[in-house]
Amino acid sequence: QIQLVESGGGWVQAGGSLRLSCVASTTIFSGDIMGWYRQGVGKQRELVATKRSGRDGNYADFARGRFTISRDNAKNAVYLQMYSLTPEDTAVYYCKARVDGTDYWGQGTQVTVSS
DSSP: OOOEEEEOOEEEETTOOEEEEEEESSOOOTTSEEEEEEEOTTSOOEEEEEEETTSOOEEOTTTTTTEEEEEEGGGTEEEEEEOSOOGGGOEEEEEEEEETTEEEEOOOEEEEEEO
16 A cells, blocks of 8 residues: 655745645656645545656646646655645645556645635
């Protein structure tokens, strides 16, 4: 079982920035897809961004231009740099790794943006 641990969430004022980190317990290869999803209160979980090593990131419309996904395979890690945060970005952010067709999820990290 692959374990994913997120960190970096917290409280920030509107317009601020946060950098989320996710570290996997096992080696994540370049062909494995890693990404970030989020779920606000009373809402469905939605895709934020995904990335395969060596490829450009895939972003949801709300994230494009504000968020940047990156990977460090040597650390089995994926990151999400978020800029210009708004209250609409308030949610629990989850890391996901797709390995051999199976999705693995982290426990989530809370991001709260005040107005």
